[in-house]
Amino acid sequence: MSLDIPQLIPQLQGMAQSAAEQAAELERLLPKAEQALDSCAMIEAQELMDKILRAGSRWRGARPTDESINTIFPPPELPDSFTVIGADGSQIFTDRHALALYFLINIGSIVVAHGSGEAPLVASHPELFYEQQDLYPEMMGLISSALVSGKRDAAEMAELARLSESARSQPTLALLDNGLLLWITTQELDQPTAQVEIIKSDYLRGMQAIRDTGAALGGYIDRPRTSNVLRLLHLAELPLEAINDETLRVHPYQHLTDRMLFARRLPPGHRSSRFELLPSNQDFSRAGHSIQFFYLHTGTQDQIARVEVPGWVAENSKLLDLTHAGILEECRVTGMPYVLARAHELAVVSQSDRQALERALNTLLLERGIRSEISQKELAKRWVRSGQRPSRRSSLP
Template sequence: MLDLTKLAGQIPGISQHLRLEAAASRQRLELGQQLLLQALLQQEELVKRQQQWRERMTFTAATPIEPLDTRIDLNSPPESHTIFATDGSQIAPSHHEIAYCYLINVGRVMLHYGQSLHPLLDSLPEVFYRPEDLYVSRQWGIRTEEWMGHRRTVSEVIMLAEMACRWVNPPGSHFDIPNLAMVDGSLIYWFLEGMPGEARDRILPPILDAWNQLRSVNVPLLGYLSASRSLEALNFLRLQACPHEMPDCATHCASIIDKFPCQIVDPLRDAAFWTTLLQPGQRSPLFRSSARILDLYGDHRIYFCYVHVGTEVARIEMPQWVAENSSLLNQALSLTLAQVHKGFGYPVALAEAHNQAVVRGGDRARFFALLEQQMIRVGLRNVGTSYKEARKRGSIS
């Protein structure tokens, strides 16, 4: 139980710290805007330096595909369109439960606008209990709970592609209706970095196959990141701030253990920076991510931009085939903006997919009760939770 009386004495110190930090943040924003104007004048040269010295740089900087002063007003969405979205939740395995297994529940949403069609809102659960599901990851040093999260990511993308392709493929008559497939979070799967190749081959190829299916039916895919902490775009400005003629970090800054001389706007984040430059309904220039894991994505390399959706500046990611098709990109971004407006600050399709997927306490209890009944039915004895779990559930507090 939290003792608010003991906590109250610490609040004034927090308030003072936040006041000082707000003033420092304003200074960083002004400095960042100056760097942007300077980088705009030699953007092409900075891109060349980045490509030439990438292997010697100690930070990941995105590459601008459009002029840094690009501000584009997004179009109004077409009256008739369809949105597809998935999100997932899980019940993690526990040795204190009646059986060691885990469950992945993927919420599916298909919303039709201007078509007089019923929406799809449901979820598809799957239980993993076989030894090859529970213990396969341990040979690579990956915990079962962590592997479960990776499997959930794969399931979300596969079900998204299956739902979208089933809808737009002939013999249906929906192929020409503008549409959009959305996921919550990044399309750059950072967790793949450092993962053994054999483990990575069980995660990434199924995802890329699903993306290929979406591309084959011309359904654009976007990843929506609210409150993004990324600084990939601002990292490009570090090339401008570098005091050396060439950004050879490995040579010039190898001995520095504190802040590098080019980190003059750190810890400013991309979203906070673009908030000062974009008007509601506008997007930033497109950037191509330089994350090294994307070298494995083939022609699905990830691009992104920042969009002022009215309530915040969100980072929107898309595969290369969406970014390079201007009509598909504009369609996807306009539909995303409409989704945010309908959801009062967050895409309504993603919110509903989450609500369909989430496993609440009562759901968990009913799942294990159902499992217990089945175990007893087949003749298993001494079925029940551990004494520790039973005692926690019966706490006197």
């Protein structure tokens, strides 16, 4: 271990003290936020909409839906038999120190037919990308990690779509271990636009394919740190004419999270009302997949998850109930959806997997007369990783 823990002890003590003080402050704020939730529910819908419009397109709050914002919903009944599908992805990013330039995406998936008593269907689909057009999209240099992650997200959605098609015969819930908004589209990054568009188009096609099968689709976010609902509460408290970037930026609930608020409101198994996600929802809305979300007490140890669903699930009571009850059933034993834990296990590419892959690649390259080696830097890193010794470095006084 190279980290000098004794040297860090005073800082760790300071960190613990700060966390305790912050927790006390947040505890003081939470009743106010709860009160604000109830007050906001009393405001006329049109008045609130006017305030939301005034906040503008850059405001990152939640918009209420047809459900009153302080209503809580008990766990719905589950069908006797239903199917839950989970998909998750893992990747090896391009590495200029590696044996060769490539990237890999591995998608793990699982289909559980609840009520069948049968072992789930599991799969793992790895794909290697090594052609010049894969590595250098639009001639803008080596593909970025963000684009590889975007391709992985689209592949996860495609896998859910493929598996939903084969489960058409009974109620089906397809789950992703993430929010449903494609991450790369929410980032203001210097990415090749055409590549992002291709990824977005693939992703939305997958969502549409799932919709066409009649399955529900949900994105499960464990321990969310978002505060979209709290932003709405702050906005609701402001007079219309006082709403501007400055008053929106600083608000009394800014160190709280929606999770903390709903942990006080939701009994086990219950969900909050639905909210619409703003503002990065336009592309999805245009394609018929506007994203809504709710908070859910998963039933174990005060765990509050955020669940994102497309509008066509949110506004279909059967699909929404299946999403709510299906996630609860999935969380019953493992605290998070079992299918997502397993899909992750099936997808993850370990360090030893990567080394085995590169050994196989090296053999095949040698067979073709190509002698390729990892960089000296990577080699040196492997030496120290494989036999780390205690540091002899002395601590500073």
